[in-house]
Amino acid sequence: xxxxxxxxxxxxxxxxxxxxxxxxxxxxxxxxxxxxxxxxxxxxxxxxxxxxxxxxxxxxxxxxxxxxxxxxxxxxxxxxxxxxxxxxxxxxxxxxxxxxxxxxxxxxxxxxxxxxxxxxxxxxxxxxxxxxxxxxxxxxxxxxxxxxxxxxxxxxxxxxxxxxxxxxxxxxxxxxxxxxxxxxxxxxxxxxxxxxxxxxxxxxxxxxxxxxxxxxxxxxxxxxxxxxxxxxxxxxxxxxxxxxxxxxxxxxxxxxxxxxxxxxxxxxxxxxx
Amino acid sequence: xxxxxxxxxxxxxxxxxxxxxxxxxxxxxxxxxxxxxxxxxxxxxxxxxxxxxxxxxxxxxxxxxxxxxxxxxxxxxxxxxxxxxxxxxxxxxxxxxxxxxxxxxxxxxxxxxxxxxxxxxxxxxxxxxxxxxxxxxxxxxxxxxxxxxxxxxxxxxxxxxxxxxxxxxxxxxxxxxxxxxxxxxxxxxxxxxxxxxxxxxxxxxxxxxxxxxxxxxxxxxxxxxxxxxxxxxxxxxxxxxxxxxxxxxxxxxxxxxxxxxxxxxxxxxxxxxxxxxxxxxxxxxxxxxxxxxxxxxxxxxxxxxxxxxxxxxxxxxxxxxxxxxxxxxxxxxxxxxxxxxxxxxxxxxxxxxxxxxxxxxxxxxxxxxxxxxxxxxxxxxxxxxxxxxxxxxxxxxxxxxxxxxxxxxxxxxxxxxxxxxxxxxxxxxxxxxxxxxxxxxxxxxxxxxxxxxxxxxxxxxxxxxxxxxxxxxxxxxxxxxxxxxxxxxxxxxxxxxxxxxxxxxxxxxxxxxxxxxxxxxxxxxxxxxxxxxxxxxxxxxxxxxxxxxxxxxxxxxxxxxxxxxxxxxxxxxxxxxxxxxxxxxxxxxxxxxxxxxxxxxxxxxxxxxxxxxxxxxxxxxxxxxxxxxxxxxxxx
Numbered sequence: 001x002x003x004x005x006x007x008x009x010x011x012x013x014x015x016x017x018x019x020x021x022x023x024x025x026x027x028x029x030x031x032x033x034x035x036x037x038x039x040x041x042x043x044x045x046x047x048x049x050x051x052x053x054x055x056x057x058x059x060x061x062x063x064x065x066x067x068x069x070x071x072x073x074x075x076x077x078x079x080x081x082x083x084x085x086x087x088x089x090x091x092x093x094x095x096x097x098x099x100x101x102x103x104x105x106x107x108x109x110x111x112x113x114x115x116x117x118x119x120x121x122x123x124x125x126x127x128x129x130x131x132x133x134x135x136x137x138x139x140x141x142x143x144x145x146x147x148x149x150x151x152x153x154x155x156x157x158x159x160x161x162x163x164x165x166x167x168x169x170x171x172x173x174x175x176x177x178x179x180x181x182x183x184x185x186x187x188x189x190x191x192x193x194x195x196x197x198x199x200x201x202x203x204x205x206x207x208x209x210x211x212x213x214x215x216x217x218x219x220x221x222x223x224x225x226x227x228x229x230x231x232x233x234x235x236x237x238x239x240x241x242x243x244x245x246x247x248x249x250x251x252x253x254x255x256x257x258x259x260x261x262x263x264x265x266x267x268x269x270x271x272x273x
Numbered sequence: 274x275x276x277x278x279x280x281x282x283x284x285x286x287x288x289x290x291x292x293x294x295x296x297x298x299x300x301x302x303x304x305x306x307x308x309x310x311x312x313x314x315x316x317x318x319x320x321x322x323x324x325x326x327x328x329x330x331x332x333x334x335x336x337x338x339x340x341x342x343x344x345x346x347x348x349x350x351x352x353x354x355x356x357x358x359x360x361x362x363x364x365x366x367x368x369x370x371x372x373x374x375x376x377x378x379x380x381x382x383x384x385x386x387x388x389x390x391x392x393x394x395x396x397x398x399x400x401x402x403x404x405x406x407x408x409x410x411x412x413x414x415x416x417x418x419x420x421x422x423x424x425x426x427x428x429x430x431x432x433x434x435x436x437x438x439x440x441x442x443x444x445x446x447x448x449x450x451x452x453x454x455x456x457x458x459x460x461x462x463x464x465x466x467x468x469x470x471x472x473x474x475x476x477x478x479x480x481x482x483x484x485x486x487x488x489x490x491x492x493x494x495x496x497x498x499x500x501x502x503x504x505x506x507x508x509x510x511x512x513x514x515x516x517x518x519x520x521x522x523x524x525x526x527x528x529x530x531x532x533x534x535x536x537x538x539x540x541x542x543x544x545x546x547x548x549x550x551x552x553x554x555x556x557x558x559x560x561x562x563x564x565x566x567x568x569x570x571x572x573x574x575x576x577x578x579x580x581x582x583x584x585x586x587x588x589x590x591x592x593x594x595x596x597x598x599x600x601x602x603x604x605x606x607x608x609x610x611x612x613x614x615x616x617x618x619x620x621x622x623x624x625x626x627x628x629x630x631x632x633x634x635x636x637x638x639x640x641x642x643x644x645x646x647x648x649x650x651x652x653x654x655x656x657x658x659x660x661x662x663x664x665x666x667x668x669x670x671x672x673x674x675x676x677x678x679x680x681x682x683x684x685x686x687x688x689x690x691x692x693x694x695x696x697x698x699x700x701x702x703x704x705x706x707x708x709x710x711x712x713x714x715x716x717x718x719x720x721x722x723x724x725x726x727x728x729x730x731x732x733x734x735x736x737x738x739x740x741x742x743x744x745x746x747x748x749x750x751x752x753x754x755x756x757x758x759x760x761x762x763x764x765x766x767x768x769x770x771x772x773x774x775x776x777x778x779x780x781x782x783x784x785x786x787x788x789x790x791x792x793x794x795x796x797x798x799x800x801x802x803x804x805x806x807x808x809x810x811x812x813x814x815x816x817x818x819x820x821x822x823x824x825x826x827x828x829x830x831x832x833x834x835x836x837x838x839x840x841x842x843x844x845x846x847x848x849x850x851x852x853x854x855x856x857x858x859x860x861x862x863x864x865x866x867x868x869x870x871x872x873x874x875x876x877x878x879x880x881x882x883x884x885x886x887x888x889x890x891x892x893x894x895x896x897x898x899x900x901x902x903x904x905x906x907x908x909x
Contacts, residue, residue: 009355
């Protein structure tokens with residue numbers, strides 16, 4: 001009876017997910033393999049992809065750099081939060097989450113106001129006599145935008161892993177003669193690997209597919225794969241090429257997360273911390 | 274080490290909060306520029322609560338996120354219980370299915386769902402508007418479900434199965450056991466799943482951006498188009514209020530939790546009394562009912578049923594909106610015709626509008642494309658012939674704007690404005706001796722300060738004037754040469770823009786840009802250093818934008834009423850005063866600011882106009898070819 005119930009309860013969900021996640025991917029594949037003008041089967045879109053390998057590579061590079069910087073900045077913060085008292089932990093955790101709930105479009109726009117040639121930072125630099133600098137529309141600005149937007153996605157899973165590390169393990173290591181650095185290298189760091197992996201995935205996936213950040217903070221030469229897809233759909237009137245590009249992006253992301261999961265083989269639902 | 278850690282943490286928090294501080298400060302700014310604080314005011318908050326459109330969008334967002342959260346939480350919890358009891362192998366398969374929307378980039382999810390809805394709705398069911406509130410809701414439920422499942426599953430796994438067995442041994446039916454035992458045990462997971470789903474749904478931009486049509490749009494999607502135009506500071510005011518709201522909610526939640534934790538440790542042994550339990554159940558039930566009633570009200574009753582919704586799809590900054598003491602044209606129309614409610618959305622370029630129309634899935638009643646695009650739409654059977662009996666004000670349209678090349682029999686379009694494309698430059702930074710023609714847009718002296726058209730037709734047009742080609746050429750070699758010319762321009766460019774030009778030229782972030790004369794006048798009104806130059810000798814584009822009704826329209830008569838309204842000389846005059854474009858109705862000039870009527874930028878002499886040329890319809894394959902080339906230029 002229990003089994004029947006299980007099937008009864010989960011079937012509607014399975015059907016829903018098939019209809020709205022798996023079948024849409026099939027439709028994407030269908031569009032990717034048809035000609036935009038005539039609608040017949042064609043490999044033309046896949047041939048056109050050749051133009052975009054550079055863009056794809058650049059997107060991967062930018063998001064890997066961002067994920068790495070997020071890790072460097074996020075780890076100490078997560079570590080710090082995890083070693084506070086219970087109330088302080090809650091408050092700090094909330095302060096990390098809060099920006100994630102606010103419109104990322106407007107927050108990115110605020111960076112434009114800060115970084116642009118006539119922006120707040122440049123006004124300040126000029127006032128103190130350093131002079132204006134080219135900050136916006138550089139690769140650095142795009143990376144900054146990604147780090148800013150996705151840093152909380154790194155801190156939160158890291159924090160949840162670090163906070164779960166049993167303090168007795170650290171005590172034991174100390175008793176056995178480890179100094180602080182050794183404790184960190186041999187105990188804390190290895191035990192936080194699952195958090196690191198999940199943090200990197202959670203930063204990498206949205207970063208590699210973003211289009212708003214590069215549109216607002218990047219120059220004419222920083223074009224990411226998300227930009228191209230958005231433009232094919234919204235402007236270029238070529239959903240077929242857009243679909244082909246989406247397919248490539250999806251495969252890329254699945255391969256990357258697959259590799260990640262391999263390292264930190266968690267049972268189920270590895271993405272969410 | 275601890276100390277450096279602390280300092281680093283503080284610095285990171287500053288980094289996370291600085292942009293928000295900038296936005297909050299901007300909401301009290303009397304000026305419009307985010308980077309330039311001119312004085313303190315609370316007026317933006319007043320403006321916010323007077324803006325029915327923004328409040329409507331906020332309501333839309335709340336409706337979608339509340340309903341999708343309620344549905345996803347219920348549906349997801351039930352499913353999680355089912356999945357938990359599946360055989361391990363089957364469970365693994367279902368969980369990988371659950372992980373697809375979690376791992377997939379948002380843009381892919383958005384693209385795939387919009388293609389599915391359009392494919393099924395338009396091609397299979399033959400509906401005009403496949404992208405509606407319901408499809409948006411489905412999308413939100415779909416990406417909310419995994420959050421619920423992934424939060425509830427661990428709680429189910431942690432739960433001791435003997436608890437339910439004990440309950441059933443004591444005479445509970447399985448259903449009772451679920452409500453009395455299981456639900457209680459997994460509640461924390463359900464709550465955190467629901468909160469996550471709600472925030473994700475409320476703040477979702479990417480998926481909604483691809484999935485929504487025109488008649489039901491959420492706040493983030495509209496904010497996206499706001500951030501292209503010069504953003505209205507009341508949006509910052511809304512951001513500030515939302516920030517405060519979420520902050521208070523989060524603090525309250527944390528306080529409650531801290532207190533609950535404390536209570537738990539103090540009186541763990543104390544059993545919940547029956548009265549308390551009943552109270553808690555009633556409270557939870559009441560809350561759920563209130564949420565459902567509110568959302569139901571918002572969907573079904575908020576809009577008076579007898580009203581017609583007229584979907585107008587127009588260029589950005591292209592209708593007087595009440596700012597700067599102008600007439601709020603749409604409000605005026607709604608007051609005169611109370612049975613019609615206008616749903617107004619904007620696009621950046623003819624090409625964006627065309628993509629949206631031809632991708633299908635939406636319904637629009639009035640569009641205002643340019644000449645060459647009208648010809649294209651006519652040739653592709655995408656426009657409805659107008660019933661001129663409903664548009665008596667057509668009589669005011671000047672003779673020279675009738676029987677045009679794009680609509681020779683005056684069947685499909687009513688002219689809205691006309692104008693030229695020229696060069697806008699900032700006299701403070703740009704030497705006037707350099708502004709001799711289109712080549713100034715390639716001038717390395719101003720590298721990084723030059724903007725260019727972000728749409729293919731206007732960008733190619735400039736290259737064609739510069740290279741001396743016909744702007745309507747179909748010669749692929751010439752078009753390729755234009756693409757090369759545009760590629761050569763890329764290193765000196767700051768950005769490809771459309772509506773973004775307003776903010777960047779006005780705050781002097783950029784110095785030189787080609788644009789439509791009317792908009793140039795608007796910007797010159799905001800910044801006195803700006804000047805306009807028309808490259809007469811090389812040639813320039815002379816365009817007419819006209820109102821049309823696409824075949825996907827649902828309210829043709831109301832659309833004709835709207836078109837007629839905009840041709841009323843008095844309305845047209847007030848409208849033109851704000852948008853600064855040139856009017857095809859001489860009668861409207863009587864109602865306009867005399868200064869604009871004699872402005873040589875708006876109304877150049879016939880002698881000068883003789884140097885202009887208009888874009889004509891290019892065959893389908895050439896249109897695609899040009900679009901492809903332009904994509905290569907921008908992506909290359």
